[in-house]
Amino acid sequence: MAAVGNSVPRKDGIGKATGHAVYADDIVMPGMLHGRTIRSTIPHGRIRSVNVVGDVPGLIVVDHHDIPGRNVVDLIEQDQPFLVERDVRHLAEPILLLAHEDREVVDAVRVEIEYEELEPLFDPERSEGILKSIDIVKGDVEAALADADFIVEGTYRTGHQEHVYIEPNVVVAMPEEDGIAVFGSVQCPFYVLKALKSLLGASAHIRVVQTETGGGFGGKEEYPSMIAGHATLLALKSGRPVKILYDRGEDMIATTKRHPSIVRHRTGVMRDGRIVAMDVDVLLDGGAYSTLSPVVLSRGCIHAAGAYRCDNTRIRGRAVATNTPPNGAFRGFGAPQTEFAVEVHIERIAEELAMDPVSLRELNALRPGDTTATGQVMGTDCSAHMVLEEAVRRTEFRAKREQYRGTNRSIGLALFFHGAGFTGSGERHLNSKARIDLTERGVRIAVGSTEIGQGTRTMHAQIVADALAIPYEDVEVAQPDTTLVADSGPTVASRTCMVVGKILEQCAMEMKDRLGGMSPADYHAKHGGFSVLRKYEPPDWIEWDDHTYRRDAYATYAWGCDVVEIEMDPDTLEVRPVKVTAVQEFGRPIHPALARGQIEGGTAQGLGYALLEHVVMRNGGMANAQLTNYIIPTTLDTPEFDIVMLENPYAGGPFGAKGLGELPIDGPAPAVVNAIRHFGVDLREIPAIPERLVACASR
Amino acid sequence: MRTAISGLDLRRATSVDDALRMLADEARTPIAGATDFYVALNFGTLAPRRFVDIWGIDDLRGIDVRHDVLVMGALTTYTDIIRSPLVAERLPMLIDAARQIGGPQIQNRGTIAGNVANGSPAADAVPVFAAADAVVVLRSIRQERRVPITQFYTAYRTSVMRADELIVAVEVPRVDGKQWFRKVGTRAAQAISKIVAAGVRGASPKFALGSVAPTVVRAYATERALASGTPIEQAALTLTREIAPIDDVRSTADYRGQVAQRLLRRFWSETN
Numbered sequence: 005m006a007a008v009g010n011s012v013p014r015k016d017g018i019g020k021a022t023g024h025a026v027y028a029d030d031i032v033m034p035g036m037l038h039g040r041t042i043r044s045t046i047p048h049g050r051i052r053s054v055n056v057v058g059d060v061p062g063l064i065v066v067d068h069h070d071i072p073g074r075n076v077v078d079l080i081e082q083d084q085p086f087l088v089e090r091d092v093r094h095l096a097e098p099i100l101l102l103a104h105e106d107r108e109v110v111d112a113v114r115v116e117i118e119y120e121e122l123e124p125l126f127d128p129e130r131s132e133g134i135l136k137s138i139d140i141v142k143g144d145v146e147a148a149l150a151d152a153d154f155i156v157e158g159t160y161r162t163g164h165q166e167h168v169y170i171e172p173n174v175v176v177a178m179p180e181e182d183g184i185a186v187f188g189s190v191q192c193p194f195y196v197l198k199a200l201k202s203l204l205g206a207s208a209h210i211r212v213v214q215t216e217t218g219g220g221f222g223g224k225e226e227y228p229s230m231i232a233g234h235a236t237l238l239a240l241k242s243g244r245p246v247k248i249l250y251d252r253g254e255d256m257i258a259t260t261k262r263h264p265s266i267v268r269h270r271t272g273v274m275r276d277g278r279i280v281a282m283d284v285d286v287l288l289d290g291g292a293y294s295t296l297s298p299v300v301l302s303r304g305c306i307h308a309a310g311a312y313r314c315d316n317t318r319i320r321g322r323a324v325a326t327n328t329p330p331n332g333a334f335r336g337f338g339a340p341q342t343e344f345a346v347e348v349h350i351e352r353i354a355e356e357l358a359m360d361p362v363s364l365r366e367l368n369a370l371r372p373g374d375t376t377a378t379g380q381v382m383g384t385d386c387s388a389h390m391v392l393e394e395a396v397r398r399t400e401f402r403a404k405r406e407q408y409r410g411t412n413r414s415i416g417l418a419l420f421f422h423g424a425g426f427t428g429s430g431e432r433h434l435n436s437k438a439r440i441d442l443t444e445r446g447v448r449i450a451v452g453s454t455e456i457g458q459g460t461r462t463m464h465a466q467i468v469a470d471a472l473a474i475p476y477e478d479v480e481v482a483q484p485d486t487t488l489v490a491d492s493g494p495t496v497a498s499r500t501c502m503v504v505g506k507i508l509e510q511c512a513m514e515m516k517d518r519l520g521g522m523s524p525a526d527y528h529a530k531h532g533g534f535s536v537l538r539k540y541e542p543p544d545w546i547e548w549d550d551h552t553y554r555r556d557a558y559a560t561y562a563w564g565c566d567v568v569e570i571e572m573d574p575d576t577l578e579v580r581p582v583k584v585t586a587v588q589e590f591g592r593p594i595h596p597a598l599a600r601g602q603i604e605g606g607t608a609q610g611l612g613y614a615l616l617e618h619v620v621m622r623n624g625g626m627a628n629a630q631l632t633n634y635i636i637p638t639t640l641d642t643p644e645f646d647i648v649m650l651e652n653p654y655a656g657g658p659f660g661a662k663g664l665g666e667l668p669i670d671g672p673a674p675a676v677v678n679a680i681r682h683f684g685v686d687l688r689e690i691p692a693i694p695e696r697l698v699a700c701a702s703r
Numbered sequence: 704m705r706t707a708i709s710g711l712d713l714r715r716a717t718s719v720d721d722a723l724r725m726l727a728d729e730a731r732t733p734i735a736g737a738t739d740f741y742v743a744l745n746f747g748t749l750a751p752r753r754f755v756d757i758w759g760i761d762d763l764r765g766i767d768v769r770h771d772v773l774v775m776g777a778l779t780t781y782t783d784i785i786r787s788p789l790v791a792e793r794l795p796m797l798i799d800a801a802r803q804i805g806g807p808q809i810q811n812r813g814t815i816a817g818n819v820a821n822g823s824p825a826a827d828a829v830p831v832f833a834a835a836d837a838v839v840v841l842r843s844i845r846q847e848r849r850v851p852i853t854q855f856y857t858a859y860r861t862s863v864m865r866a867d868e869l870i871v872a873v874e875v876p877r878v879d880g881k882q883w884f885r886k887v888g889t890r891a892a893q894a895i896s897k898i899v900a901a902g903v904r905g906a907s908p909k910f911a912l913g914s915v916a917p918t919v920v921r922a923y924a925t926e927r928a929l930a931s932g933t934p935i936e937q938a939a940l941t942l943t944r945e946i947a948p949i950d951d952v953r954s955t956a957d958y959r960g961q962v963a964q965r966l967l968r969r970f971w972s973e974t975n
Contacts (some may be wrong), residue, residue, distance in 0.1 A: 102958055251705065253746065318857045575965040576887050612889040628952035630746070640891035653933060694889060695958040702961070 007466035007476040008659045011597035015481055016216070025216040028174040028189050029249055036176075038107040039062060039238045039248035041099035042048065042115045043258060044092040047124035047327040047624030051090055054100055057114040064242040066101040071203060077229050078202035079195070081135075084293035084330065086203060086233045094117065094292035095625035096258040098230070099229055101240040103246050124327035124624055128289040130477040133325030136298035137289045138305045140377050140553045143316030145272075148281035151273025156353045160269070160345035161689040162621035162673070165262035165334060165612075168636050171218025172255040173228060177235035178245040180262045183209025184236045190228040190495035191220040194452050197486045199229035200236060214484040220456040222333035222608070225496050226295055227259045240293070256629035260332030261619060263288040263300055263323070267308065267345035268639035272316075277359050277367045282377075284308045286321035286342055291330035297323040302329075302427050304338025306378060306557045307670075310346035311388045311421045311477065312365075314372040328624045333496060335606065336669045339422055340613065347418040347674030348688060351681055361678070362396050365419050378557045385662070387589040387652045392419050395565035395587040404569070405682065413582070416568045416679025422671040423558030423591075428548035431540060431559070436493035438507035439537040440468060441516060446478030446524045447515070448507060450535075450606060451467040451492035453500045454484055458665055459598035460500050466594055467505045469660045471512030474524060490537060498562070498663025501594060504659040511536040543656045545687040553678025560654045562590040564660045565619065566607070566671035569643075570679045577697040578682060581611055581643040584672065591662035599664060603647050606668025612637045614673035618691045705747030712837040715756045719871065722757050723844040726867045731755040733869055735778055736812035738805070739821045763871060766790060773875040775817035781828075784809065794835060794875055796882035796901050800827045803886045806893055816870040819852070823861035825896045825914045827886055832873060833911035833921045834882075834901040835886075840872040841865075849874070852919070859917035880905020881974040885966055897954035898967045904974035908929075910967060915959050922946075925967065935971045939964035 019025035056065055068087040075089065088099045099117065125131055149155055175188035184204070190196055193212040200210045212232070217224065230647035231248050231610050233346040250258070265288050272281030286305055290297035305321040350368075354361040369388040375381050381427040395417065396402070404415045425431050441448045449468055455461045461481040469476040482489055492504045515536045519527050547555045567585040572578070586637050593599035616635040620627040628634045653660025673690050680687055685700050715732070716722035719813045723733055724796050732751040734740050743749040757763065762780040766787045773793045775784075781801035784790050790797055804810060804818075804827050818828045819839060831837075832852040839850050841864060852873075864870070883902040888894025899913040909927045910922045922945045928938040948959035 108709055111705065113709060116723055251745070253705075575969050576889075576962050577885070578889055580891070632742070633952045635894065637889050638890060638892045694962075695955045697960050 007469045008594050011595055012466060012476050015465055016455055021498055028176055028187055028215040031176045031187055033245040035246040036247055037105055037242055039101060039102035039235055039246045040110045040112055041098050041104045041234060044095060044097040044099055046092060046119050046121055047095045049092050049119040049121040050116040052120055055116045057116060060113055064103040064105055064238055066237045066241055070241055073205040074202045076202060078199050079226055079295060080228045081294035086403060094327050096329055101234050102236050103242060108579040110508040120668040122541060125240055126326055126624055128287055128324050128326055131324035131326055135294045135323040135325055136301050138301055138553060140305055140319040142377055142379055145281050145283050145316045148316035149272040152280050153275045154273045154356060155270060156354055156356050157270045158349050158688060160267045160348055161267045161345055162341045163691055164264050165617050166256055166619060166634055167221040167223030167224055167334060169219030171272050172250045172252055175233055175235045176245060176247045177229045177239040179239055179243055181209045183523055186232045187213045187215050188228055188232055189217045189224060190214050191224040191454055191456055193484050193486050194491045195494055196229050196232045199233060203233045212486045214454045221335045223260060225333040252631060253629045257626050258329060260330055262334035265341035267342055268403040268424060269349040271353060273353055277357055277364050279314045279368045281311060281316040282309050282314045285321045287328050288323040291328045292325040293330045295330040295446060296330045299422045300338040304342045307339040308342035308346060309341060309377040309418050311369050311370050312368045317377045319377055336666045340670050343420045343670045344673045348677050351678045355420040362401060365392055369419060374482050377556050380556045385560050385652055385654050390650055391563045391565040391587045391589055395567050395585055399567040401567055412572050412574055414679040414682040416675045417567050418671045418674035419565050421518040421561045421563050422667040422670055423561050424502050425559055426497050426551060428557055431542045432501060434493045436540045437537055438492045438504055438511055439535055440511045440534045442524050442528055442533045444528050445473060448480045448482055450482045450489040451504055452484050452489050453492045453504045454495045454595040458602060459595060464505060464508055465502055467509050468512045471509045472516050474660045498665045501661050502657040502663045507538050507540050509658040511538045559656055562664060562667040564588040564667050566675040568675040568679050570682060577694040579615055583644045585646040587648040589652050590664040590667060591653050591654040591657050592660040593649050594661050599649060600647050602664050603668045604645050607672050608637055608642045610669040610672030614676040614690050615692055618693050706744045706749045710752060712753045713756055716760060719760055719762050722869055723756055725755045726869060727844040730866045734755050735814045735817055738809050738813045752810055771877050775873050777841050777870045777872055778814045781810035781813050796884040797831045799884040800831050813974055815873050820870055822862055824918055827896055828921045830899050830901040830911040830913045831884060833919045834903050834909045835875045835878050838874045839870055839873060842867040842871045843867045853921045856918035878903055880916050883970045883974050887962060898959050899963050902970040912963060915948045915963055935968050939967050
């Protein structure tokens, strides 16, 4: 039986269900110390003095002087230190590290820090610290605006969002062979490796191992490099293993969040509904350091004109610095912000024209042959109309919208898309590798792609099994260990199936040729084992200019249309989603149950983003850093789902698959807010908490 | 856990008298279900260091009706309330409240005495007790006294309870009229109230709210207005003068103020 297309048992299922799976906090070593991070208590200033109070026997203390290499977390820019030397740029910034055998002892240590305080900047609109700016230009926007029948303008805002992976950040560092081994809950072990090389010097022995990971959602893309660096410094100074485990409060206060955004639209429309000009301005609040803001902005801008054709488009984007903890990667990576803005704006255009919102979308949605804002020509893998038509048909959207008029029930829709893999030439620069090894029992996959709950191991094993025509059970997946597996690139950007899966498929096909019809076990018994290592070959037609942001931004896109039915409480203005229909096309599902799980989970996370998840910032820090006060949806807040997986295979992906992980979070927020619009409430901001709706209604 | 556990002193009481003797000897905080205790322990905000565990004292359990008064032992859990035919008959609004407190785990451990003693203005059972004219039974080694819940709190998380006293029961006299309860937590479950209200529509209407002031508010002036036939819109304005909501991480003063009025109107229309 073919594995691909069937919901085979998860490779990680039994271990997780029985409790045998080893998470980083399960690691306990003889002589292990517990690390603690001393953080800034002001958002902006300079350190005058740092004083550890008292004499605590056995206490290990590390500051920036203990760093043997460079004091920067090596990512895109080299601006963020592992430990503050003098300048504090945000609240909860790491200054000093402590470790002790007894966690209670280390927690009780008092550290006095004197600061010279400086005025903090929290308003991104007032920031002059440009982390990255982007200009996408197609046609002549000003001329087209001048010729348009109508111009519709609007400003849309989105807030921070916290990842709330179920397992908070945790890393264990252990001295090993004149160097260090790091075990941690991480998405990208090779990112950690790169950061530690900078910290320790390139010649140091460094091994990074991903332990079983309880979710990431982007939150364990870049920040674990920081924690791994801290644990490493303490381990090297003490010569003992060191564990750093964040509790939920520390994790929420100190680590990254989704970038808040302010997006302005100015759109030229003709009387018949044709969109002729789109002028979009995207502002992202990056927080105190660059981290991944340049690429979040890039993806945000590329998706900012939505799934629509428009000959004259200008998208200007800026990510700016403020004195808050840096914002970073989060499922969707800039696209949920800009697609929220454009989809609510499209709804407002329909209102202005007194036009049916579905008809307006049908008229303007991308079709094969159309070009995107970057000038990418859509191929037959463009499914905007397919998802829109199916969602409208199966929900009876138009009839329901009429039927609900004047009641406390409403229905809203959003059309969206998501580019799969790294942007533009990103995959070419990454040059990812994958390897499979022939073993006594079958085949072992050896890649750095991580299982973080989304099903990486299972889905990769399915692809390899079918490409080799061997049973799924004969494929095992190695634990990501940077000294043992191929660097298949980071587990981000909806690339793990489409890109890494594709290399694995090619590895398997090459291995199948060499086996010459023998089973792996027979071949191994006769000739011994061998490995196949391949590099990613991006499609040869991809053209991309990093400076002008022109042409083929992504190898392909996945498409979605969400229809959300809501009820609003007349007294409290609380909005409850009643039913969500999510029609999504992502090539082909490798594992239908896991794919459905991605869509349900991403949609629920998107509903939280839309309605509940409100990061309250005070003095540059998260004031509600507790799960009692940062409200994420429970199962009772999650409505009935109608998940529809449409197929439109992409030739460049394994078995026709595109990327799926991020797509589902792009749609719920605009669909919810568009449903709220039909109540006559002009809300242009998320989360749509009842406090905002009351304020809106009383305006 | 940010609080150092090794620094805590916990003694287990085997009887009410045993607990009262311990409380008379030295200041100790009684804990039972520990549902609020663990929150503070985890956040590192736990101030007391000495505790007496009263969870094992079965004399403090049980729901009974004596002389037409519903008597609930201090250790009555929300699950006990949900399952009790006596509460269903006499105080159904308390069942509505109990069902919306935490999840099953909290409902199995959380007790009514804990909800009262913890003193949170967001406590969900307390407005029900206030609207029902409940009485808190306090006992020390020297005496037993009964304090109406409406006179129990003196300020934010502060009450008339003395250090040597233990809540042994909550008593609720017969409630005349239609009972009504509403919790606004914005999430369907596991929410802390942004505002919570309980009302009784009888010959003299009663209305109490949580999360709109430092302590539970019994809206006497509003009740008098309603009793005298004042139009509901005007009574709602009276209510705004009886509450003092604030902005915090959970909600805003403006929202709480407006929704308090709307809840009053809903109470009035739904119990008509």
